[in-house]
Amino acid sequence: MVQLRQVRKSFNVGEPTEVEVLHGIDLSLSAGQFCAVMGPSGSGKSTLLNIVGLLDRPTQGLLSIGTEETTHLDDQALTRLRGRSIGFVFQYHHLIGAFSALENVMLPMLGLAGFPNAGMQARAEALIESVGLSRWKDSPADRLSGGQQQRVAVARALAMQPALLLADEPTGNLDTKSADAVFELLREVNRVHGTAVLFVTHNPALAARCDKTIEVVDGQVV
Amino acid sequence: MALARWQPFEWIVASRFLREGRLQTLFIIAGVAIGVAVIVFMSALLEGLQGNFVRRVLTASPHIQLLPPKEAVRVLHGSASGLADSTLHADQLQAPLQRLKSIDQWQAVLAQLRAMPDVRDASPMVSGSTLILRGSTSRSLSVQGVDSESYERIVNLAEKIVQGHSRLGATDVLIGTELAADLGVSVGDKLNISAATGASNTFQIAGILDLGNKGANQRTGYLALHSAQSLLGYPGGVTSIEVTVRDVYAAELIAQRITARTGVQADSWIKTNAQFFSAVQSQQTANTAIRFFVGLSVAFGIASVLIVSVVQRSKEIGILRAMGISRGQIMRVFLLQGGVLGLSGAALGSAIGAGALQLWLNYARNADGTPMFSVSLSPSLFLTALGLATLTGLLAALAPALRAARLDPVVAIRG
Numbered sequence: 251m252v253q254l255r256q257v258r259k260s261f262n263v264g265e266p267t268e269v270e271v272l273h274g275i276d277l278s279l280s281a282g283q284f285c286a287v288m289g290p291s292g293s294g295k296s297t298l299l300n301i302v303g304l305l306d307r308p309t310q311g312l313l314s315i316g317t318e319e320t321t322h323l324d325d326q327a328l329t330r331l332r333g334r335s336i337g338f339v340f341q342y343h344h345l346i347g348a349f350s351a352l353e354n355v356m357l358p359m360l361g362l363a364g365f366p367n368a369g370m371q372a373r374a375e376a377l378i379e380s381v382g383l384s385r386w387k388d389s390p391a392d393r394l395s396g397g398q399q400q401r402v403a404v405a406r407a408l409a410m411q412p413a414l415l416l417a418d419e420p421t422g423n424l425d426t427k428s429a430d431a432v433f434e435l436l437r438e439v440n441r442v443h444g445t446a447v448l449f450v451t452h453n454p455a456l457a458a459r460c461d462k463t464i465e466v467v468d469g470q471v472v
Numbered sequence: 473m474a475l476a477r478w479q480p481f482e483w484i485v486a487s488r489f490l491r492e493g494r495l496q497t498l499f500i501i502a503g504v505a506i507g508v509a510v511i512v513f514m515s516a517l518l519e520g521l522q523g524n525f526v527r528r529v530l531t532a533s534p535h536i537q538l539l540p541p542k543e544a545v546r547v548l549h550g551s552a553s554g555l556a557d558s559t560l561h562a563d564q565l566q567a568p569l570q571r572l573k574s575i576d577q578w579q580a581v582l583a584q585l586r587a588m589p590d591v592r593d594a595s596p597m598v599s600g601s602t603l604i605l606r607g608s609t610s611r612s613l614s615v616q617g618v619d620s621e622s623y624e625r626i627v628n629l630a631e632k633i634v635q636g637h638s639r640l641g642a643t644d645v646l647i648g649t650e651l652a653a654d655l656g657v658s659v660g661d662k663l664n665i666s667a668a669t670g671a672s673n674t675f676q677i678a679g680i681l682d683l684g685n686k687g688a689n690q691r692t693g694y695l696a697l698h699s700a701q702s703l704l705g706y707p708g709g710v711t712s713i714e715v716t717v718r719d720v721y722a723a724e725l726i727a728q729r730i731t732a733r734t735g736v737q738a739d740s741w742i743k744t745n746a747q748f749f750s751a752v753q754s755q756q757t758a759n760t761a762i763r764f765f766v767g768l769s770v771a772f773g774i775a776s777v778l779i780v781s782v783v784q785r786s787k788e789i790g791i792l793r794a795m796g797i798s799r800g801q802i803m804r805v806f807l808l809q810g811g812v813l814g815l816s817g818a819a820l821g822s823a824i825g826a827g828a829l830q831l832w833l834n835y836a837r838n839a840d841g842t843p844m845f846s847v848s849l850s851p852s853l854f855l856t857a858l859g860l861a862t863l864t865g866l867l868a869a870l871a872p873a874l875r876a877a878r879l880d881p882v883v884a885i886r887g
Binding site (some may be wrong): 366395 | 481791
C-alpha cells in the first residue's frame with residue numbers, strides 16, 4: 251500500500267540553516283494494516299506523515315502509494331492522488347465552520363465532482379450515520395463538541411473511500427471517553443472497509459491496540 | 473440546508489465564506505456601494521449638465537459652419553516700393569475690408585459634404601444684415617436665408633415655433649418672440665425688410681419662434697433661400713453651409729477633415745465656443761480622475777478584506793488542499809468572492825446613486841419650479857458601473873487569490 255525507500259527530508263535546503271529531519275526512512279505499510287507511529291516530540295513523526303500524505307515532498311528517496319510512484323508527479327497530480335487515495339484526521343479536527351457536519355463530509359466529493367449530486371449526499375449521510383451523528387448532521391460544524399467534531403472529521407476522511415487513512419494524534423485533544431470512541435471508530439473503519447491506517451500517537455495503550463507500531467526517533471525508524 | 477445542484481464547488485465555498493464573515497462582507501459591500509453611488513451620481517449629473525450646455529449652445533446653431541475665405545492683404549514687392557528691402561512688418565499692413573462673398577462652387581461642396589459618413593446633413597445659407605420697417609418703427613434684423621427642407625435637419629425650426637408654422641414661402645418670414653413683442657406683430661402681419669444693397673421687400677410673418685436665447689429672439693429672422701439671395705445681393709450664391717455631424721464632440725476633427733477635402737474654411741462649434749468647450753473638457757477630466765481614484769479605493773478595499781480573509785482562513789485552505797482541492801479551485805473561490813463583492817456593491821451603489829439623483833432632481837429647481845436641466849438615467853450607465861465594479865473586484869481579488877492558492881498546506885494546517 252505504502253512504500254518508503256531511503257526517504258530523506260531536509261528543510262532550508264542550500265541555506266546555512268539547512269537541517270535534515272528524516273534520515274533515510276525505509277517503511278512499508280500493507281493494505282488493511284493498522285499501524286501506530288510513536289516517538290518523542292520533534293522526532294519527525296508529523297513530517298513523515300506529511301510526506302506519506304503527499305502534502306510534502308521528500309528531499310531524497312522514493313515514495314509509492316499503491317502502485318503509483320510519486321516522486322515524478324507534479325503538484326496537480328499529487329493533489330488528485332491525495333484526494334482519491336488518502337484521508338486525513340488531524341489533532342484539531344479542522345472542520346470548515348461555514349458548513350454543517352453533513353456538508354463537511356460532502357466537501358471532498360464536491361471538490362472532485364465539481365457539483366453536488368444526490369449520490370454524494372446519500373454517501374455523506376451514510377457516513378454521518380456510521381459515526382453516530384445523524385441527529386446533528388445539519389448542525390453547524392463549530393457548534394458540535396470536540397468529540398463530535400472529531401467523529402465528523404473521521405467521516406470526512408472516509409468520503410472518497412481512501413485506501414489509506416492518516417491520523418495525526420486524533421485523540422490528543424479529547425477526553426479519555428471521546429478518545430476511546432474515536433480510536434474504536436478508526437479500528438472499525440480499518441476492519442470493515444480494509445482501509446490502511448497510519449496512526450500517530452503519544453499514547454502507548456492505544457499503540458498496543460494496533461497491528462504494528464513504528465518508533466521514530468531523531469528522524470529514523472528504530 | 474441542501475446544496476443546490478446547479479452551484480459549482482467554488483461558488484458554494486465562496487458564498488459560504490462571505491456569509492460566515494457577514495459583518496465584514498456587509499461593510500465592504502457598503503464601501504463599494506458608496507464609491508459606485510458617487511460615480512453614478514456624478515457621471516449622470518455631469519452628463520446632464522454637459523448635454524444641457526451643448527443643447528443651449530447648439531439650439532439654433534449648426535455643428536460646423538463652412539465660410540468663404542477672408543480677404544487677405546496682397547503685398548507688392550520690388551524697387552518701385554522705395555524701400556531698402558522687400559520685408560514689410562505687420563504694423564505697416566492695413567487689414568482689408570471683409571467683403572461679403574459667396575462660397576465658390578457651393579453646390580459641389582454641398583454634395584461632397586453629404587457624401588461624408590461623419591456628416592448627418594448639410595444645408596446652404598445666405599445671411600446678412602437688414603433693417604425692418606414697420607410704420608415709424610425700425611429694428612435691425614440678421615436675416616438667414618435657408619432651404620427649409622434641408623435646414624430643418626440642421627436646426628429644427630418646427631420645434632421652436634410658438635405661433636404659426638416654420639414653412640417658408642417666397643414672401644414668408646420667421647421672427648423671434650422678442651422682436652415680435654417689440655414690434656407688436658403676430659402671424660399674418662407684414663414687415664418691410666431692406667438690405668444694405670438697397671433692395672427691399674415686404675414679407676408676411678409665417679411664424680414666431682423661440683430660439684432659446686433672448687438676443688437671438690430679438691435679432692434673428694429666417695427667409696426662404698431664394699428670397700434672401702435676391703434681398704442681400706447674392707444671386708445663386710451662399711454665404712455659408714451649415715452642417716450637422718453624427719458625433720457632436722468630434723465636430724472639430726470633422727471640420728478639419730472637411731477643410732482638407734474641400735478647401736473651404738470650416739469652423740466647428742467647439743472652435744467657436746473654445747472657452748466653453750475647454751471648461752467642459754476640464755470637467756470631464758476632473759470627473760475621470762475622481763472616478764479613477766474612487767475605483768482605486770474600491771479595489772484596495774476589496775483586496776485588503778480578502779487578504780485578511782486568506783490569513784484568517786489559512787487553516788481551512790490547508791485542510792481543503794489536504795482533501796484534494798486543487799490550487800486552481802482555491803484561487804477561483806477567492807476570485808469569486810472579489811467578483812461578488814464588486815457586483816453586489818455596484819448593484820447597491822447604482823440604486824443609491826439613482827435615488828440620490830432623483831432627490832436632486834426633486835429639489836434642484838429653477839425659481840419657476842422647472843428642473844434646472846434634464847438628467848437621464850441611462851441603462852448603459854448602470855450596466856457599465858456593474859461591469860466595471862465586478863471587474864475591479866476580480867482584479868482586486870487576484871493577489872489574495874494567488875496567495876491563497878500558493879499556501880503550503882503543511883504550514884497552513886500547522887498554523
